[in-house]
Amino acid sequence: MAAGLSAASRARRVNPYLEILVYEKGPDISYSACGLPHLVAGVVREADALRVYSPDFFRTSRNIQVLTGHEVTEISPGSRRVTVIPPGGANLQEVHYDRLVLATGAEPARPVVPGIDLSGVFHVNDLQAALALRRHLESERCQTAVIVGGGYIGLEMAEALVACGLRVTMLERSAGLFESVDEDIAAPIEKELADHGVRLINQAPLASLVGDRSGCVRRVTWEKGETEANVVVLATGLRPRVKLAEHAGIQLGVTGAIAVSDRMETSAAAVYAAGDCAEATHVVSGRSVYFPLGTTANKQGRTAGENAAGGRARFAGIVGTAAVKVFALELARTGLSLTQAKEAGFSARAATVRAAEHARYLGGKDIVVKLVADPASGRLLGAQMVGVAGVAKRIDVLATALHARMTVEQVSELDLSYAPPFSTVWDPVLIAAQEMLRELRR
Amino acid sequence: MAAGLSAASRARRVNPYLEILVYEKGPDISYSACGLPHLVAGVVREADALRVYSPDFFRTSRNIQVLTGHEVTEISPGSRRVTVIPPGGANLQEVHYDRLVLATGAEPARPVVPGIDLSGVFHVNDLQAALALRRHLESERCQTAVIVGGGYIGLEMAEALVACGLRVTMLERSAGLFESVDEDIAAPIEKELADHGVRLINQAPLASLVGDRSGCVRRVTWEKGETEANVVVLATGLRPRVKLAEHAGIQLGVTGAIAVSDRMETSAAAVYAAGDCAEATHVVSGRSVYFPLGTTANKQGRTAGENAAGGRARFAGIVGTAAVKVFALELARTGLSLTQAKEAGFSARAATVRAAEHARYLGGKDIVVKLVADPASGRLLGAQMVGVAGVAKRIDVLATALHARMTVEQVSELDLSYAPPFSTVWDPVLIAAQEMLRELRR
Numbered sequence: 001m002a003a004g005l006s007a008a009s010r011a012r013r014v015n016p017y018l019e020i021l022v023y024e025k026g027p028d029i030s031y032s033a034c035g036l037p038h039l040v041a042g043v044v045r046e047a048d049a050l051r052v053y054s055p056d057f058f059r060t061s062r063n064i065q066v067l068t069g070h071e072v073t074e075i076s077p078g079s080r081r082v083t084v085i086p087p088g089g090a091n092l093q094e095v096h097y098d099r100l101v102l103a104t105g106a107e108p109a110r111p112v113v114p115g116i117d118l119s120g121v122f123h124v125n126d127l128q129a130a131l132a133l134r135r136h137l138e139s140e141r142c143q144t145a146v147i148v149g150g151g152y153i154g155l156e157m158a159e160a161l162v163a164c165g166l167r168v169t170m171l172e173r174s175a176g177l178f179e180s181v182d183e184d185i186a187a188p189i190e191k192e193l194a195d196h197g198v199r200l201i202n203q204a205p206l207a208s209l210v211g212d213r214s215g216c217v218r219r220v221t222w223e224k225g226e227t228e229a230n231v232v233v234l235a236t237g238l239r240p241r242v243k244l245a246e247h248a249g250i251q252l253g254v255t256g257a258i259a260v261s262d263r264m265e266t267s268a269a270a271v272y273a274a275g276d277c278a279e280a281t282h283v284v285s286g287r288s289v290y291f292p293l294g295t296t297a298n299k300q301g302r303t304a305g306e307n308a309a310g311g312r313a314r315f316a317g318i319v320g321t322a323a324v325k326v327f328a329l330e331l332a333r334t335g336l337s338l339t340q341a342k343e344a345g346f347s348a349r350a351a352t353v354r355a356a357e358h359a360r361y362l363g364g365k366d367i368v369v370k371l372v373a374d375p376a377s378g379r380l381l382g383a384q385m386v387g388v389a390g391v392a393k394r395i396d397v398l399a400t401a402l403h404a405r406m407t408v409e410q411v412s413e414l415d416l417s418y419a420p421p422f423s424t425v426w427d428p429v430l431i432a433a434q435e436m437l438r439e440l441r442r
Numbered sequence: 443m444a445a446g447l448s449a450a451s452r453a454r455r456v457n458p459y460l461e462i463l464v465y466e467k468g469p470d471i472s473y474s475a476c477g478l479p480h481l482v483a484g485v486v487r488e489a490d491a492l493r494v495y496s497p498d499f500f501r502t503s504r505n506i507q508v509l510t511g512h513e514v515t516e517i518s519p520g521s522r523r524v525t526v527i528p529p530g531g532a533n534l535q536e537v538h539y540d541r542l543v544l545a546t547g548a549e550p551a552r553p554v555v556p557g558i559d560l561s562g563v564f565h566v567n568d569l570q571a572a573l574a575l576r577r578h579l580e581s582e583r584c585q586t587a588v589i590v591g592g593g594y595i596g597l598e599m600a601e602a603l604v605a606c607g608l609r610v611t612m613l614e615r616s617a618g619l620f621e622s623v624d625e626d627i628a629a630p631i632e633k634e635l636a637d638h639g640v641r642l643i644n645q646a647p648l649a650s651l652v653g654d655r656s657g658c659v660r661r662v663t664w665e666k667g668e669t670e671a672n673v674v675v676l677a678t679g680l681r682p683r684v685k686l687a688e689h690a691g692i693q694l695g696v697t698g699a700i701a702v703s704d705r706m707e708t709s710a711a712a713v714y715a716a717g718d719c720a721e722a723t724h725v726v727s728g729r730s731v732y733f734p735l736g737t738t739a740n741k742q743g744r745t746a747g748e749n750a751a752g753g754r755a756r757f758a759g760i761v762g763t764a765a766v767k768v769f770a771l772e773l774a775r776t777g778l779s780l781t782q783a784k785e786a787g788f789s790a791r792a793a794t795v796r797a798a799e800h801a802r803y804l805g806g807k808d809i810v811v812k813l814v815a816d817p818a819s820g821r822l823l824g825a826q827m828v829g830v831a832g833v834a835k836r837i838d839v840l841a842t843a844l845h846a847r848m849t850v851e852q853v854s855e856l857d858l859s860y861a862p863p864f865s866t867v868w869d870p871v872l873i874a875a876q877e878m879l880r881e882l883r884r
Contacts, residue, residue: 002867035803035862049803152861283857294867295860316855323859332859361477361491392864393832396839396871399857404846413758415725415841417765417774418737419594420476422834425444425736429838 002294003275004103005030005053006301007308008064014309021095022058023070023084028127029055034294036130037153040137041160047127075100075248077268099270099308102245102258103301106238106276106292111148115209120217123234124157133233137164142230145169146220148206150177152324154235155189158198159327161233168198169227171220173205180320182337184352185370185384192329201225206236238292240277253279255290262314264304272308274300281317284335284381284402285344291320319402320382323392332395335382335402338372346374348381351436355428357390359420367391369432371398371408375440378407383432390428397429408436444736445717446545447472447495448743449750450506456751462506463537465526467513470569471497476736478572479595482579483602489569517542517690519710541712541750544687544700545743548680548718548734553590557651562659565676566599575675579606584672587611588662590648592619594766596677597631600640601769603675610640611669613662615647622762624779626794627812627826634771643667648678680734682719695721697732704756706746714750716742723759726777726823726844727786733762761844762824765834774837777824777844780814788816790823793878797870799832801862809833811874813840813850817882820849825874832870839871850878 008020022029030053038044055066069087076082082100084093108123110116120140122133136142145161147154150172161168170193177186177200193200201222209232210219220229240257251267253259258266258273262281266273275297279288296318306313323332341348350372358364367387373380383398385391401411412433418425426434450462464471472495480486497508511529518524524542526535550565552558562582564575578584587603589596592614603610612635619628619642635642643664651674652661662671682699693709695701700708700715704723708715717739721730738760748755765774783790792814800806809829815822825840827833843853854875860867868876 032801032803032862032867034860034867035801038804038862044803156861293860295857298867299855299857316852318857321857321859323861323864325861325863330864334857334859359474359477361474361486362480390835392859392861393835394838396836396856396858396869397842399859400839400842400846403852403856404842404848406842406846410758410845413741414838414845415737415741415760415763415776416838417763417776417834417841418476418735419598419765419767419834420474420480421767422765422772425474425476425740427838 003105003297003301003304004101005058005066006298007101007103007272007274007305008058009062010302010305011309012062012064014306014311018309020064022064022066023072023082024066024068025071026126026128027068029053029066029068031127033126036124036127037156037160039130040124040134040157041163043163047131050127072244075244075271077248077250077271080270097270100272101301101304101308102266102271102273102277103275104241104244104277107241108234109237109239110234111206111236113206113208115211115217118209118211118217119215120230121209121232121234124153125238133231136231137166140230142166144228145231145233146171146227146229147233147235149235149237150200151235151237152322154233155324155326157233157235158193159196159325162196162198166231169229170198170200171204171206171222172200172202175202180322180337180340181331181333181384182339182350182370185331185333185368185386188368188386189326189329189331192327196327238276240290240292242277245273245277253288255279255288257290259288262317263307263312264300264315265307272304274304280315283317283319287344289318289320291318293322295321316403319399321395321399323395325392328388329386330389330391331386332391333382333384334395334399335380336372337382337384341372341374341381346381347376348372349375349439351432351439353428353432353435355431356424357387357394357428358422359424362420364424365389367428369428371432371436373408373436373440378409378440380406380408380411394429408433408440412437445547445739445743445746446543447500447508448740449543449545449714449716449747450500451504452744452747453751454504454506456748456753460751464500464506464508465512465514465524466508466510468568468570469510471495471508471510473569475568478566478569479598479602481572482566482576482599483605485605489573492569514686517686517713519690519692519713522712539712542714543743543746543750544708544713544715544719545717546683546686546719549683550676551679551681552676553648553678555648555650557653557659560651560653560659561657562672563651563674563676566595567680575673578673582672584608586670587673587675588613588669588671589675589677591677591679592642593677593679594764596675597766597768599675599677600635601638601767604638604640608673611671612640612642613646613648613664614642614644617644622764622779622782623773623775623826624781624792624812627773627775627810627828630810630828631768631771631773634769638769680718682732682734684719687715687719695730697721697730699732701730704759705749705754706742706757707749714746716746722757725759725761729786731760731762733760735764737763758845761841763837763841765837767834770830771828772831772833773828774833775824775826776837776841777822778814779824779826783814783816783823788823789818790814791817791881793874793881795870795874795877797873798866799829799836799870800864801866804862806866807831809870811870813874813878815850815878815882820851820882822848822850822853836871850875850882854879
């Protein structure tokens with residue numbers, strides 16, 4: 001919903017006279033999806049704490065009609081109509097639009113394996129699913145959990161389930177955590193998981209879920225092993241919800257998400273798309289990518305809303321910034337990893353440093369900073385960091401540098417803040433840039 | 443010494459065969475000057491914790507001769523010689539150089555008032571002064587302190603002296619703390635001081651210090667008042683040490699510091715200057731400024747060292763980034779304040795927002811972000827932030843944007859990291875940029 005509500009709000013700002021309707025199939029709008037693991041963990045006690053705005057707020061404060069429980073079943077770009085089933089389901093409505101913004105979001109990619117529909121198997125991609133998981137944990141007194149997938153959500157769920165007192169096994173289909181982070185940066189996260197009792201099993205694609213007589217999951221198997229589980233959390237990634245668009249003949253991109261211009265236009269006239277259903281252009285590689293995150297969804301929604309209301313906004317694209325907290329460790333990344341940079345055709349090189357994130361004499365701890373750069377141009381291509389503190393927001397310096405297409409030399413010259421409680425006189429980012437420069441000159 | 447040692451180390455990297463001599467008048471080299479308030483507070487227990495490298499390290503690891511206790515009394519660019527008094531002072535030495543780097547640093551600006559030489563009056567600009575202050579606090583069992591000057595060092599010293607159990611009065615000659623921060627951003631710091639029992643008196647230029655019979659300070663007076671004090675700390679700013687350069691006919695800039703090119707060349711052939719004795723170019727205003735900080739000193743030293751050794755490095759200039767912690771508050775700034783921007787001839791406007799620095803449902807607290815921009819070009823000119831956390835390193839995003847000469851619109855599009863423990867889905871920087879855009883469009 002992030003993209004849809006951003007679009008609606010922006011359109012309202014641009015034009016106070018538009019009639020703006022937002023259709024939402026489910027019961028909830030405007031909540032922090034990224035807060036769901038914290039809700040499961042009980043750190044956030046009430047679902048309401050994650051809710052940002054109510055439909056009432058949109059109606060009264062922004063003159064936007066937000067209609068929950070309304071499912072759009074068809075869109076007809078030719079006649080500029082959508083077909084809507086209101087709550088109850090009786091009477092189909094045909095609604096005309098002048099401009100349409102598709103913000104259908106993403107859905108969990110469900111592995112096709114036996115037992116996937118057993119009770120006790122959850123994803124945590126929306127508020128209702130997270131609440132159902134929490135109720136299950138409480139009512140079933142679960143003791144063992146399997147998390148399928150070692151990406152951001154899987155990791156956050158591992159911490160949440162350990163906080164709930166469960167013994168957690170994490171199955172990762174590939175050789176290591178994170179496809180978008182190089183192995184050396186992911187390694188400390190693997191250790192952090194082990195230190196907190198999480199058993200991580202790499203190269204273990206899910207084979208089956210086995211239930212008991214009551215249809216409740218009891219065992220999880222993969223090619224080379226199996227383990228008990230009272231509860232299974234699927235964190236196997238997202239795929240764009242594109243059926244509506246596809247049926248309407250709207251073009252999808254190579255990633256399978258809706259192809260959009262930098263004005264968030266789709267291939268259909270007067271139809272925009274934004275958020276987790278749409279592609280984005282990666283500023284570093286220049287390619288269309290699928291990188292579904294709330295930050296991007298909000299920005300794309302803003303652009304789509306402005307243009308749908310008659311403005312002329314462009315979406316600047318993404319650099320692939322992401323951060324996650326796993327127990328006491330922070331991990332952050334932006335741009336291309338070394339592996340991604342090579343795949344994108346760069347003869348990329350990397351440099352890694354370990355440096356204190358603030359003055360050691362005030363308790364500063366080391367963080368690891370890895371930069372990736374293009375030897376031909378000297379341009380920064382990406383950065384990754386891991387450490388106990390000072391990682392997540394420090395990556396933003398490098399994200400900004402990527403937007404500005406800075407060279408590593410320019411990064412090494414940045415006038416960054418310093419005071420002993422916050423940094424060292426050479427910030428780790430600057431130390432990494434110097435090491436990267438030396439590597440490029442070799 | 444930061445600039446000098448950076449220059450020497452860089453020169454060694456560029457050319458392994460140079461003979462490199464570093465003359466230091468005092469007994470100490472290579473320590474964290476910014477750590478001195480923490481040494482006074484006792485948070486850092488031993489001076490050695492602040493020392494980074496010893497002369498021995500430079501000799502054995504980098505083949506650089508660091509000569510402490512050696513005072514350079516004259517430089518003669520014509521004959522490429524310096525005159526040095528070695529420890530003991532007997533025999534003047536004349537030493538030839540091919541290239542000379544001036545890194546004479548800065549000295550405390552001492553107010554010219556009666557009583558300034560009383561015992562119990564300290565500055566904290568070098569290690570020996572900080573240690574002397576600490577000994578004085580211990581031996582005299584001081585109870586009341588006056589800090590003269592409400593800049594970064596004054597604020598850090600206020601916290602240090604409160605930690606030592608003293609009642610602290612702070613005298614600030616102007617109408618508010620900080621010349622480089624707008625009043626609205628400085629206001630929370632004034633409250634923070636008051637909440638910790640520090641009495642801040644604005645518009646109170648120091649008039650005199652009054653001592654007892656033993657020559658020890660006992661009272662401090664200003665135009666409209668006076669107060670008791672067992673100890674006085676002068677935090678009245680720095681001025682560049684330029685006597686040597688001046689006597690040698692080397693040109694000073696409008697700020698009174700040594701004028702330098704972006705290669706750190708002075709007006710004299712083969713003489714470079716770097717660090718707190720030299721000016722720097724402000725990237726935003728394009729003007730020469732005097733902004734003595736360790737971060738700049740190190741970078742300028744690196745440039746001077748590279749060029750002195752035959753390289754061709756340029757110093758990119760500064761954007762005036764600074765951060766300070768005052769009790770529980772962080773304050774950070776970069777670029778031009780609104781006042782500074784107007785002084786620099788911009789018809790600048792500002793926008794200020796208050797936003798949570800991470801998710802409120804995980805305990806995130808509000809920070810205040812103020813941006814300054816140029817309506818004509820839409821360009822970002824500066825930023826200031828204050829809050830309990832997440833301020834110091836967040837300012838670096840805007841410092842990087844200033845280096846890249848980004849518009850506010852470009853800042854509003856940045857792909858910054860988000861996870862609930864670190865940020866909100868719209869980072870406060872992005873919220874501020876949106877508000878600034880609205881202000882610019884008004």
